Amino acid sequence: DGGITQSPKYLFRKEGQNVTLSCEQNLNHDAMYWYRQDPGQGLRLIYYSQIVNDFQKGDIAEGYSVSREKKESFPLTVTSAQKNPTAFYLCASSIVGEGEFFGPGTRLTVL
Amino acid sequence: SQQGEEDPQALSIQEGENATMNCSYKTSINNLQWYRQNSGRGLVHLILIRSNEREKHSGRLRVTLDTSKKSSSLLITASRAADTASYFCATLGPSGSRLTFGEGTQLTVNP
Numbered sequence: 001d002g003g004i005t006q007s008p009k010y011l012f013r014k015e016g017q018n019v020t021l022s023c024e025q026n027l028n029h030d031a032m033y034w035y036r037q038d039p040g041q042g043l044r045l046i047y048y049s050q051i052v053n054d055f056q057k058g059d060i061a062e063g064y065s066v067s068r069e070k071k072e073s074f075p076l077t078v079t080s081a082q083k084n085p086t087a088f089y090l091c092a093s094s095i096v097g098e099g100e101f102f103g104p105g106t107r108l109t110v111l
Numbered sequence: 112s113q114q115g116e117e118d119p120q121a122l123s124i125q126e127g128e129n130a131t132m133n134c135s136y137k138t139s140i141n142n143l144q145w146y147r148q149n150s151g152r153g154l155v156h157l158i159l160i161r162s163n164e165r166e167k168h169s170g171r172l173r174v175t176l177d178t179s180k181k182s183s184s185l186l187i188t189a190s191r192a193a194d195t196a197s198y199f200c201a202t203l204g205p206s207g208s209r210l211t212f213g214e215g216t217q218l219t220v221n222p
Contacts, residue, residue, distance in 0.1 A: 042212040056208070099144055102155070103153050
């Protein structure tokens with residue numbers, strides 16, 4: 001059963017804490033992506049990776065960090081430097097240049 | 112940076128009617144993709160049209176692309192209440208490395 005999973009579904013963070021969002025895919029896709037979505041808006045690219053051990057900043061990378069140690073996994077850390085982290089976070093994967101497959105999302109709330 | 116702009120922002124129709132959504136973009140593209148998002152969920156890839164294609168069909172979906180006008184349209188025929196969702200266009204630039212999403216059209220199909 002191939003797909004892309006994200007965990008947790010809901011995450012609560014206190015101000016000043018770092019949190020890590022998980023994204024795993026078993027579709028054998030080389031490329032993976034992290035997006036942020038605010039209410040009523042489109043998706044903004046945070047980071048993307050087209051190959052293991054390499055990743056690129058997207059449009060809103062400040063306050064976030066990623067790693068790509070395995071093809072299947074692309075975790076996103078929301079650091080305390082991100083001033084307004086409350087949002088819906090979406091992970092996706094794809095064959096480079098083709099349509100993206102999205103996970104179900106993680107809703108992060110800062111308390 | 113948001114490349115694609117959807118029009119209208121919101122559309123409300125009756126079941127059985129056709130729904131047309133438009134997308135305009137600013138720079139040259141490799142391909143253009145349409146996605147659907149149900150409330151609180153991840154995006155689902157609907158259709159991809161390449162820059163050398165003018166029209167593509169998939170079931171009740173019809174997508175056109177006019178590269179001279181830098182615009183695309185998504186037509187959903189014989190709409191159903193289950194088509195209620197947000198629809199996003201996304202463009203892949205010539206480098207083929209990442210998508211840029213528009214703000215989306217919220218479609219409501221009334222039974």
